[in-house]
Amino acid sequence: MLRALLMVTVPFTTLLAGTQASPSPYQPTGKILLAQVPIDDAMKAIKAGELAKLQKAAEDGDLESQAKLGVMYYWGDGAPLDWNQAKIWLRKASERGHPDAQAKLGAMYFLGQGGERDLESAIRWFRAAAEQGEPYAEGCMGVMYAVGEGVPKDLFQAYVWLLQAQAGGDTDAAEPCQQVKSHLTPAQIREGERLASEAMKNRVHN
Numbered sequence: 001m002l003r004a005l006l007m008v009t010v011p012f013t014t015l016l017a018g019t020q021a022s023p024s025p026y027q028p029t030g031k032i033l034l035a036q037v038p039i040d041d042a043m044k045a046i047k048a049g050e051l052a053k054l055q056k057a058a059e060d061g062d063l064e065s066q067a068k069l070g071v072m073y074y075w076g077d078g079a080p081l082d083w084n085q086a087k088i089w090l091r092k093a094s095e096r097g098h099p100d101a102q103a104k105l106g107a108m109y110f111l112g113q114g115g116e117r118d119l120e121s122a123i124r125w126f127r128a129a130a131e132q133g134e135p136y137a138e139g140c141m142g143v144m145y146a147v148g149e150g151v152p153k154d155l156f157q158a159y160v161w162l163l164q165a166q167a168g169g170d171t172d173a174a175e176p177c178q179q180v181k182s183h184l185t186p187a188q189i190r191e192g193e194r195l196a197s198e199a200m201k202n203r204v205h206n
Contacts, residue, residue, distance in 0.1 A: 051079050058089060067093040067101040074104065074113075083114030094125055102129035103137040110140075110150075119150035130161065133203045135168030142173065146180055155180050156188050163196035 051072070057065035070089035072079040079085075087108055093101035106125035109118045123144065129137035142162035145154045159180045165173035181189060 058092075063093055063096055063098055066090075066096075067098045070101060071104065074108075083108065087114040094128070097128075097132070099129040099132040099134040099137070102126075102132075103134050103140070106137060106140065123150045130164075133164070133168060133200070135165045135170035135173070138162070138165035138168060139170045139173045139176075142180070143176060146176065155183050156192060159184060159189070159192040160196050160199070163193060164200060167196070167200060 054065050054069055054072070058069045066089050069079070070086050070091075070093060073082045073089065074086035075081070087105065090101045090105040090108070094105045102125045106122045106129065108114055109125065110122035111117065123141075126137045126140045126144070130141045138161050142158045142160075142165055144150050145152075145158035145161060147153065151157075159177065162173045162177035162180060166177050184192065
């Protein structure tokens with residue numbers, strides 16, 4: 001499966017104090033910073049001459065090809081840089097339940113890439129991916145609940161999502177998770193840990 005293509009970096013000490021972080025092209029609201037990371041090495045190996053083959057497979061309905069094609073158009077790696085095409089193919093894969101495509105599509109809507117910024121759609125796709133255990137999307141849900149971006153501010157919900165993101169391997173979730181935790185009561189911390197553990201177990205069993 002494709003790895004998450006964006007990571008969350010949030011100065012939570014500042015955010016929870018109610019002030020804004022420094023401006024950034026990846027921080028359109030001054031609240032949440034979505035930082036670019038390198039694409040997966042496997043994607044770099046795809047040669048431009050293979051684009052037509054991949055496009056054909058995607059058009060024939062191959063789910064992984066649809067997701068990969070969306071990523072290629074997004075980065076302009078092996079395909080022309082085209083956010084409109086990226087969104088088309090990521091949406092096709094997302095609607096079929098591909099968690100990494102859902103996470104990427106959520107980020108595109110959050111950042112307003114390939115169209116107007118749409119927090120409702122961003123939350124929809126982040127949540128869909130997060131509910132499947134995609135760590136980046138779990139971290140995004142945690143961040144958005146922590147600062148009240150697109151959802152009501154809820155530090156308890158933020159903690160539940162950030163715990164899952166951290167457990168799933170998102171190392172960038174560790175610091176915001178600790179910051180959120182410092183604002184919760186011992187009872188909330190215990191309940192949050194129980195809910196996060198239960199959610200992860202249910203995904204394994206299902």
